[in-house]
Amino acid sequence: MEKAYEYARETYYGIVKRAECIAYGILEKEISYTIALKVQPPAQNANYTIEKASKDTQYSPIKEEVDLIGSSDEFRICILENVPGFPYDKCKYYQAYGIMGKIDIYIPVKIEVSKRVEGKPEDFIPYEVSAIIELVDPPEKRPKGRNGAKFIDSIIKKVPGGDNCPDIFAPNDFSDRCRSKGGIDKIQKIILDGNKKEFKLYNSNAVLVPIKEVDESKKGYAKIYLHFPPINGNNYSLKIKLINGCEEAVLKDKNNPNLQVPYVQTPTITIWKRVTIEMIALQEGIKYEDINWKLIKSTFSPAFIEVEEPPPGKRYTIMMKDWMDYLEKVVYSTWQTNAWKIYKNAKYTTIHQQDFGSYSFPQPHNNIPNSQLLTPPDNNPKNPNETTWMFLMNIAKEIFKDMLNKINKNYYNLISYPLKGYNIGFCVLLCKPPFLGSRVGGLHFGNKQFYFVSGWNMEKKFVHKLGHALFLTHGATYLVRESDYKFITSREELGSKGPYWDDHDSEDMMSCVMSYFANVNWHFCGLCQLKLRLYDKEKMITGKDNILRKMLYSKKPKVYWVEDVLKQSQNGKIPWLKFHANSKFILNKGNVKELRLIPLYPPEIVNNVDYYKDLTGFTKGIKGSSPGRGSWLVEIEDHDSGQSRMGNVNVTKKGNFWISTIKINYRGKTTVKYRIYYDINKFVESDPLVIETIEEQMSKVDNFEL
Amino acid sequence: MSFKENLKLQIKFKRRKFVRGESIPVRVCLENVGSDTLLINELTSLSSSLYFKILGKSGFKKSFTQLSWLSREGIILPPPETKTFTLSPNSKKCLDLDLTKICGELAEDLYKIKATYTSHGILFIDSEIVRIKIIPSKPVYISSTRDYLRYVYNPIYSVWINKYDTKYFLYLMMNSPNFPKNIWYNKCITRLDKPYEAHVALPENYDQGKNCIVWSEKTLSLNVL
Numbered sequence: 001m002e003k004a005y006e007y008a009r010e011t012y013y014g015i016v017k018r019a020e021c022i023a024y025g026i027l028e029k030e031i032s033y034t035i036a037l038k039v040q041p042p043a044q045n046a047n048y049t050i051e052k053a054s055k056d057t058q059y060s061p062i063k064e065e066v067d068l069i070g071s072s073d074e075f076r077i078c079i080l081e082n083v084p085g086f087p088y089d090k091c092k093y094y095q096a097y098g099i100m101g102k103i104d105i106y107i108p109v110k111i112e113v114s115k116r117v118e119g120k121p122e123d124f125i126p127y128e129v130s131a132i133i134e135l136v137d138p139p140e141k142r143p144k145g146r147n148g149a150k151f152i153d154s155i156i157k158k159v160p161g162g163d164n165c166p167d168i169f170a171p172n173d174f175s176d177r178c179r180s181k182g183g184i185d186k187i188q189k190i191i192l193d194g195n196k197k198e199f200k201l202y203n204s205n206a207v208l209v210p211i212k213e214v215d216e217s218k219k220g221y222a223k224i225y226l227h228f229p230p231i232n233g234n235n236y237s238l239k240i241k242l243i244n245g246c247e248e249a250v251l252k253d254k255n256n257p258n259l260q261v262p263y264v265q266t267p268t269i270t271i272w273k274r275v276t277i278e279m280i281a282l283q284e285g286i287k288y289e290d291i292n293w294k295l296i297k298s299t300f301s302p303a304f305i306e307v308e309e310p311p312p313g314k315r316y317t318i319m320m321k322d323w324m325d326y327l328e329k330v331v332y333s334t335w336q337t338n339a340w341k342i343y344k345n346a347k348y349t350t351i352h353q354q355d356f357g358s359y360s361f362p363q364p365h366n367n368i369p370n371s372q373l374l375t376p377p378d379n380n381p382k383n384p385n386e387t388t389w390m391f392l393m394n395i396a397k398e399i400f401k402d403m404l405n406k407i408n409k410n411y412y413n414l415i416s417y418p419l420k421g422y423n424i425g426f427c428v429l430l431c432k433p434p435f436l437g438s439r440v441g442g443l444h445f446g447n448k449q450f451y452f453v454s455g456w457n458m459e460k461k462f463v464h465k466l467g468h469a470l471f472l473t474h475g476a477t478y479l480v481r482e483s484d485y486k487f488i489t490s491r492e493e494l495g496s497k498g499p500y501w502d503d504h505d506s507e508d509m510m511s512c513v514m515s516y517f518a519n520v521n522w523h524f525c526g527l528c529q530l531k532l533r534l535y536d537k538e539k540m541i542t543g544k545d546n547i548l549r550k551m552l553y554s555k556k557p558k559v560y561w562v563e564d565v566l567k568q569s570q571n572g573k574i575p576w577l578k579f580h581a582n583s584k585f586i587l588n589k590g591n592v593k594e595l596r597l598i599p600l601y602p603p604e605i606v607n608n609v610d611y612y613k614d615l616t617g618f619t620k621g622i623k624g625s626s627p628g629r630g631s632w633l634v635e636i637e638d639h640d641s642g643q644s645r646m647g648n649v650n651v652t653k654k655g656n657f658w659i660s661t662i663k664i665n666y667r668g669k670t671t672v673k674y675r676i677y678y679d680i681n682k683f684v685e686s687d688p689l690v691i692e693t694i695e696e697q698m699s700k701v702d703n704f705e706l
Numbered sequence: 707m708s709f710k711e712n713l714k715l716q717i718k719f720k721r722r723k724f725v726r727g728e729s730i731p732v733r734v735c736l737e738n739v740g741s742d743t744l745l746i747n748e749l750t751s752l753s754s755s756l757y758f759k760i761l762g763k764s765g766f767k768k769s770f771t772q773l774s775w776l777s778r779e780g781i782i783l784p785p786p787e788t789k790t791f792t793l794s795p796n797s798k799k800c801l802d803l804d805l806t807k808i809c810g811e812l813a814e815d816l817y818k819i820k821a822t823y824t825s826h827g828i829l830f831i832d833s834e835i836v837r838i839k840i841i842p843s844k845p846v847y848i849s850s851t852r853d854y855l856r857y858v859y860n861p862i863y864s865v866w867i868n869k870y871d872t873k874y875f876l877y878l879m880m881n882s883p884n885f886p887k888n889i890w891y892n893k894c895i896t897r898l899d900k901p902y903e904a905h906v907a908l909p910e911n912y913d914q915g916k917n918c919i920v921w922s923e924k925t926l927s928l929n930v931l
Binding site (some may be wrong): 065206271334335378381383384385386392394409440443444445446462477480481483484489491493494495496516564565566569571573574575577644653654655656657659 | 710742746751755780785790822825827857861883
């Protein structure tokens with residue numbers, strides 16, 4: 001080690017006031033270092049890219065070796081993640097199918113140290129210095145507005161420290177690398193040596209990396225791996241300084257050798273995921289440019305997901321003739337065959353152009369016999385396979401199969417396999433509506449395939465479908481409008497089941513694109529974004545600190561008893577739900593009063609969609625989702641028996657809805673409250689609803705509200 | 707006045723005893739017994755406004771909507787459309803349904819069945835409870851179509867003969883092509899004096915509206931049904 005230092009002894013003279021002083025000193029020949037942190041573009045078959053973006057430019061993959069030190073660009077690591085799995089829990093699915101290992105990447109990086117003595121390059125001697133690498137968690141830029149950022153910001157701040165995913169929210173596979181309360185990410189698990197082993201800790205947030213190799217140009221170097229947790233949105237910067245033994249070595253700015261710096265630092269490196277659209281098939285007449293890709297991409301980018309458009313060679317236009325061939329093969333080979341034979345006659349070419357110019361199926365024409373049979377219904381009670389929805393699904397499958405198998409035989413079959421088909425992106429068909437007034441908007445039919453129809457709001461349909469494919473569940477799907485208070489309620493109905501209460505930000509569910517009513521400022525709510533980022537929602541909701549549970553549904557609900565009444569509308573009387581607060585009833589002995597109760601959660605205050613939420617379904621939890629957190633509390637002062645006791649509210653599923661009812665067969669006072677639990681002892685509770693029942697002879701009052 | 711008081715829901719079964727797997731036809735009628743014209747959610751065979759709650763003596767307890775059979779088909783259902791219709795005073799809307807198709811095959815047992823009509827997520831009208839019995843079947847013969855070129859989305863047709871006491875009954879059964887366990891139709895066609903080798907001759911499809919069953923009673927005569 002001593003060889004690294006060269007000394008010169010010199011004597012300096014000077015006069016201080018009248019006394020002559022002689023000072024002796026040792027002047028070291030200045031030895032300084034510069035540091036480079038070099039990354040190579042990953043190999044062709046790697047499932048990630050390293051990309052950089054200058055100010056006001058898009059990210060683009062690096063094509064040659066890049067030195068991260070001193071770069072003014074922003075960097076990102078974009079990991080391919082073509083994994084669909086609705087309706088399963090994302091993290092559990094990833095663990096079960098080995099996806100966690102697939103996305104968990106090691107990025108090889110070379111720390112290069114150049115030595116200079118008196119400004120001239122000198123050979124580096126192994127172990128001459130060691131690098132101290134510190135991990136920085138730069139603050140995430142979060143745009144303002146209703147976009148989910150506020151929720152993310154709030155929940156992240158509940159775990160003090162940086163703003164990367166904390167260990168209590170991270171999937172178990174990566175939590176040992178993530179920050180705990182008050183700290184930042186665990187550097188010893190993130191910066192690894194050339195054998196993917198840990199370095200010694202220098203302090204709690206820095207590792208000591210000995211520079212023990214020397215390259216041909218006599219520069220010192222060490223090979224390390226960056227092993228960031230693959231959680232979207234996590235961002236990092238590395239701060240590096242050098243030490244010689246216990247002293248800090250002189251570090252110079254690479255671009256300005258006269259400038260001594262205490263440390264060098266990389267720009268921010270952010271983790272992103274890439275979801276690719278493998279191919280898109282467009283029915284003739286629909287232009288690729290009709291799709292607002294910018295809008296689609298910008299909806300996913302707050303979750304740090306890059307939606308990659310299909311390459312130009314995989315944007316297929318299905319010409320009318322080919323579309324008719326698919327119809328013949330998939331639909332009319334066994335359904336309405338005779339009518340189709342007449343319809344497809346070349347003499348009706350003009351009509352074909354007219355029909356397929358606007359629709360995906362033939363339309364009725366007076367001059368073509370039986371043509372009215374050729375437009376399938378949206379619903380068919382006789383055979384559910386013979387509907388617009390299913391026919392379009394089968395056409396889409398056939399097109400995808402043809403196009404994918406062109407690339408590679410059996411390529412299509414691979415899309416069902418999470419790992420084998422990992423590199424294959426999503427397959428999309430964009431076609432025209434089946435007929436005027438059809439309800440078909442689009443369908444995600446398992447793994448990586450979906451179709452949607454052109455027209456109004458098609459980007460929203462695309463984002464909603466892709467959201468499902470990427471494990472997201474429904475927000476609000478059913479709205480009760482005919483009511484004193486308009487509210488959304490749980491609906492347990494097959495394809496439109498929702499809301500999954502604890503899967504969405506309770507203050508931003510209505511404009512979450514996974515709700516059916518998201519027509520204003522639609523975007524993914526904060527919790528959807530966190531799921532897309534690979535935060536483990538189940539851990540967040542069941543974790544010991546109850547952070548997510550406290551954030552969702554933290555406002556006070558209000559309990560009402562309701563009755564259905566007749567209300568006049570233009571075409572007749574409609575059922576109307578009337579809400580009542582505290583009330584008093586006459587109830588004679590032997591009679592029973594049954595009341596339906598609704599716990600209403602305050603609205604989110606969004607323009608045009610200020611709806612309450614009926615939390616009845618929150619009591620039981622929607623099937624397939626987390627268990628419910630709502631609970632009823634009933635206290636009874638029974639004047640008949642003179643005793644006080646606890647009562648209960650009966651929560652049952654009626655058809656597709658959850659209903660709460662209470663039966664009263666005594667005279668006295670019933671106090672009903674609704675609680676939303678954070679844990680066993682902590683809850684937010686509604687104000688009490690008080691129902692009094694009295695004997696008729698005691699008072700002549702009829703039902704009235706207090 | 708409560709909306710409920712204006713509506714009455716009835717379920718009617720022609721029989722109360724069914725062979726296991728047999729279709730259980732039920733007529734559901736919603737009647738406006740009030741004096742106002744009502745605008746309520748549609749009641750059709752594909753609406754989700756009607757559901758059945760079934761309780762078995764042996765502990766079976768389940769509720770089925772009219773669309774439950776579609777979920778057993780593995781079909782991803784699109785968002786339901788909520789349509790309304792008007793029901794004038796003293797008029798009724800009736801619907802003929804098959805409980806076996808909706809609920810799937812019910813095991814031998816005694817069952818209590820109740821229907822509920824819902825509208826707007828607000829209104830819930832219950833029918834009276836009706837009891838039915840499912841008895842064991844004794845199939846002595848079955849034949850399914852063996853058309854290997856059959857279009858995969860068309861149902862599978864079978865005929866089978868059930869022995870009940872000393873009598874023989876011929877059934878036509880239609881099973882789902884998606885999940886053949888799901889019965890879409892299974893009705894008694896006729897009574898036979900003895901078991902015959904019957905076959906589904908021509909499966910029903912959209913170009914051929916009727917299917918037929920053939921069997922030979924004697925060497926030279928052919929019966930067509």
